[in-house]
Amino acid sequence: MTTAPKTPRITDIGPPHYQKFLPPLVKKNYGQWKYHEILAPGVLCHVAESGDRLYTVRAATPRLMAVQTLRKFADLADKYCGGHLRFTSRNNIEFLLEDRNNIEPLKCDLAELGFPVGGTGNSLSNIVHTQGWVHCHSAATDASGIVKSVMDALYDRFTHQDLPAKLRIAMACCLNMCGAVHCSDIAILGIHTVPPKIQHATLPKVCEVPTLIASCPTGAIRPATYEGKPSVELIEEQCMFCGNCYTVCPAMPLNDPEHDGLSIWVGGKVSNARSAPKFSKLAVPFLPNHPPRWPEVVDAVVKIVDVYAKNARKYERVGEWIERVGWPRFFQLTGFEFTRYHIDDFKHAGLTYARSAQIKY
Amino acid sequence: MDDASNGKPKTELLDQLEEGPWPSFVKEIKAASQGSEKATDLLRQLERSYEERKGHWKHGGMVGVLGYGGGVIGRYSDLPEEFPQVAHFHTMRVNHPAGWFYTSDALRTICDIWERHGSGMTNMHGSTGDIILLGTTTDQLEPTFQELAQNGFDLGGSGSAVRTPNCCVGMARCEWACFDTMKLCYDVTQAYQDELHRPAFAYKFKFKFAGCPNDCVASIARADLSVIGTWKDDIQVDDAEVANYAAAGVDIQKEVCDLCPTKTMGWDGKKLSIDNRECVHCMHCINVLPKALRPGKERGAVVLIGAKAPIMQGALLSSVLIPFVPAEELLDTLKELVKRIWDFWDEYGTNRERVGELIQRVGMPAFLDGIGLEPVPEMVAAPRDNPYIFFETKNGGAK
Ligand code: SF4
Numbered sequence: 001m002t003t004a005p006k007t008p009r010i011t012d013i014g015p016p017h018y019q020k021f022l023p024p025l026v027k028k029n030y031g032q033w034k035y036h037e038i039l040a041p042g043v044l045c046h047v048a049e050s051g052d053r054l055y056t057v058r059a060a061t062p063r064l065m066a067v068q069t070l071r072k073f074a075d076l077a078d079k080y081c082g083g084h085l086r087f088t089s090r091n092n093i094e095f096l097l098e099d100r101n102n103i104e105p106l107k108c109d110l111a112e113l114g115f116p117v118g119g120t121g122n123s124l125s126n127i128v129h130t131q132g133w134v135h136c137h138s139a140a141t142d143a144s145g146i147v148k149s150v151m152d153a154l155y156d157r158f159t160h161q162d163l164p165a166k167l168r169i170a171m172a173c174c175l176n177m178c179g180a181v182h183c184s185d186i187a188i189l190g191i192h193t194v195p196p197k198i199q200h201a202t203l204p205k206v207c208e209v210p211t212l213i214a215s216c217p218t219g220a221i222r223p224a225t226y227e228g229k230p231s232v233e234l235i236e237e238q239c240m241f242c243g244n245c246y247t248v249c250p251a252m253p254l255n256d257p258e259h260d261g262l263s264i265w266v267g268g269k270v271s272n273a274r275s276a277p278k279f280s281k282l283a284v285p286f287l288p289n290h291p292p293r294w295p296e297v298v299d300a301v302v303k304i305v306d307v308y309a310k311n312a313r314k315y316e317r318v319g320e321w322i323e324r325v326g327w328p329r330f331f332q333l334t335g336f337e338f339t340r341y342h343i344d345d346f347k348h349a350g351l352t353y354a355r356s357a358q359i360k361y
Numbered sequence: 362m363d364d365a366s367n368g369k370p371k372t373e374l375l376d377q378l379e380e381g382p383w384p385s386f387v388k389e390i391k392a393a394s395q396g397s398e399k400a401t402d403l404l405r406q407l408e409r410s411y412e413e414r415k416g417h418w419k420h421g422g423m424v425g426v427l428g429y430g431g432g433v434i435g436r437y438s439d440l441p442e443e444f445p446q447v448a449h450f451h452t453m454r455v456n457h458p459a460g461w462f463y464t465s466d467a468l469r470t471i472c473d474i475w476e477r478h479g480s481g482m483t484n485m486h487g488s489t490g491d492i493i494l495l496g497t498t499t500d501q502l503e504p505t506f507q508e509l510a511q512n513g514f515d516l517g518g519s520g521s522a523v524r525t526p527n528c529c530v531g532m533a534r535c536e537w538a539c540f541d542t543m544k545l546c547y548d549v550t551q552a553y554q555d556e557l558h559r560p561a562f563a564y565k566f567k568f569k570f571a572g573c574p575n576d577c578v579a580s581i582a583r584a585d586l587s588v589i590g591t592w593k594d595d596i597q598v599d600d601a602e603v604a605n606y607a608a609a610g611v612d613i614q615k616e617v618c619d620l621c622p623t624k625t626m627g628w629d630g631k632k633l634s635i636d637n638r639e640c641v642h643c644m645h646c647i648n649v650l651p652k653a654l655r656p657g658k659e660r661g662a663v664v665l666i667g668a669k670a671p672i673m674q675g676a677l678l679s680s681v682l683i684p685f686v687p688a689e690e691l692l693d694t695l696k697e698l699v700k701r702i703w704d705f706w707d708e709y710g711t712n713r714e715r716v717g718e719l720i721q722r723v724g725m726p727a728f729l730d731g732i733g734l735e736p737v738p739e740m741v742a743a744p745r746d747n748p749y750i751f752f753e754t755k756n757g758g759a760k
């Protein structure tokens with residue numbers, strides 16, 4: 001459904017040119033930066049070949065923001081940085097200052113508004129996350145509430161730089177994984193654990209059966225007739241609850257309050273520094289869905305962070321630390337139970353099996 | 362969930378998320394609900410989800426603006442009678458400016474438009490990079506779109522189309538950028554406006570541009586086409602600054618040399634030596650000693666292909682397609698490459714098959730044949746370790 005246009009329309013102009021929005025100092029020194037220093041957690045100083053210095057103050061946002069808050073940020077940008085600001089890939093906001101003397105007053109204003117400054121160097125940055133119950137149909141859990149609860153508990157890890165290396169946590173509320181949760185130091189993932197409940201009455205009206213059948217990665221969906229109408233049947237043992245069928249067909253809902261929950265994954269990274277980028281691996285297969293504060297999830301994440309902070313060497317990311325000490329020790333140190341769910345049984349599963357006699361005792 | 366006598370909805374569970382030091386999204390929704398009944402019903406419905414541990418959004422139907430097949434995600438409440446203000450609550454994706462730079466005026470303009478036409482709730486930003494305007498009705502889509510357009514903004518991608526390309530801050534504020542990420546991102550976005558707004562592919566196609574192997578935009582994990590800056594010549598070393606770091610307490614041997622993945626650096630207590638032939642351009646040493654070490658001067662990018670999240674056949678990281686493209690040749694090379702990739706995908710891809718999954722299915726050699734690229738050893742971690750080789754049979758076997 002679309003609404004008819006009244007006046008001549010503008011289309012396909014693309015995004016505004018970024019140059020319109022660059023601070024003068026950035027424009028002047030574009031591509032001419034020489035080095036940077038971290039002056040304090042959340043405060044960077046970039047020095048240009050010209051000798052110019054640009055100060056960045058980074059603060060966390062909740063990502064889900066009202067226009068009222070954005071206007072407050074705009075006011076701060078006017079007050080301290082000539083009306084310029086930017087956001088980061090991890091939902092932080094950055095104020096770019098020319099005058100070093102503005103750093104402290106800006107930090108005070110941000111503290112008063114409740115936006116913590118940090119997320120630089122060897123610290124935990126903001127949690128990249130998804131829509132959850134705020135705005136998505138396939139969410140097994142909420143994202144914003146878990147992020148808030150986890151970050152309340154890990155607040156000091158954001159405002160201090162005393163971790164062995166950078167720490168990146170991500171949260172996705174279903175296996176679609178909007179956001180790079182599959183390559184994060186710690187990933188919190190909403191999961192369904194019971195198969196979709198086929199709504200035979202509406203299915204023929206709202207879905208195309210061949211598309212639906214093709215959507216299942218494991219071939220668990222087969223054509224069937226139900227009361228004389230085309231529908232499908234499910235081989236439940238073949239279902240791994242990915243929700244792909246639900247994405248293409250609303251008559252396959254799999255949200256289930258009792259059986260939806262959270263899983264925790266560890267050791268992924270996207271940076272190429274030292275070791276190659278890697279996927280996060282399963283640490284905890286299932287935790288219950290307990291809003292509004294998800295204590296089990298918070299405890300598990302805090303546990304991993306604490307054990308990592310205590311045991312990793314300087315510059316070791318979570319995955320690098322675990323690879324050095326070995327997975328058995330990771331489970332021993334965290335106290336997480338190792339279960340049959342931890343052993344891969346999907347395609348190419350054998351690649352993650354231990355294929356050597358090298359074992360630590 | 363009875364509304365309290367003060368006219369404000371009772372949200373006992375969500376209220377608990379106003380406490381604690383981290384910024385609260387609940388406070389945000391409450392702030393928006395001062396001016397928007399939509400935000401109030403969003404809050405009320407969310408409280409219901411917290412009570413029942415269950416989402417209350419229905420599937421998106423097809424909604425959008427005339428002439429575009431994407432940029433709007435249809436969203437409907439499954440409890441429209443109870444929460445009428447979010448009965449229709451569609452999302453608009455707005456293509457963000459490269460590097461996420463704004464002027465306060467531009468930001469206020471977006472706020473004003475969204476306050477007039479929608480819930481006043483946003484995501485800054487969505488996972489792909491877009492400005493996300495959360496929650497409006499079908500009749501407001503076109504007016505919002507046109508007001509945005511009059512102010513220089515356009516919608517982003519959704520569905521089986523080019524998704525809004527994204528990049529790191531690059532040369533605007535990072536000394537490590539090996540190519541101009543923001544410019545390339547802007548140029549690519551402008552070049553593919555039609556493919557972005559009018560879905561015509563088997564599935565989505567994402568571009569992400571990272572200025573160096575630190576990959577601050579997770580390009581290797583999230584983009585069908587990952588462009589990651591790197592350099593070919595020697596790392597630039599400022600010996601005096603290395604000495605300063607050492608004097609300031611950095612253990613050059615332990616923190617730098619020992620952590621180099623190829624152990625290609627030496628430190629004799631005075632001078633750092635690098636055998637650059639063995640350097641894999643991982644960035645570690647440069648990250649630790651930013652004042653002393655810098656990427657070389659012969660700069661460009663690695664082009665990799667095929668990353669995606671798990672749906673459908675499992676997650677993939679991008680893998681090397683072209684080991685090095687000089688910075689100044691990137692735009693032309695990408696355009697030519699993308700044309701060939703899309704042709705091949707168009708011909709052989711099945712419904713909802715990402716390029717990475719197509720490559721997994723047909724095999725990288727067939728894909729390379731299809732797009733006319735020669736195989737090079739940089740593409741693999743190791744050559745195959747199984748002998749099941751499909752020799753071409755048309756000439757009577759290998760000779
Ligand atoms: S991760 Fe899944 S549930 Fe969450 S926003 Fe993305 S598609 Fe929706």
Ligand code: SF4
Nearest residue numbers: 216239240242243245
């Ligand atoms: S949830 Fe996934 S595995 Fe289960 S039937 Fe649906 S598509 Fe198949």
Ligand code: SF4
Nearest residue numbers: 529535538572573577
């Ligand atoms: S990817 Fe590299 S160039 Fe881009 S912002 Fe990150 S460190 Fe800088």
Ligand code: SF4
Nearest residue numbers: 621640641643644646
């Ligand atoms: S960039 Fe990485 S591989 Fe190259 S010398 Fe530095 S640490 Fe070693």
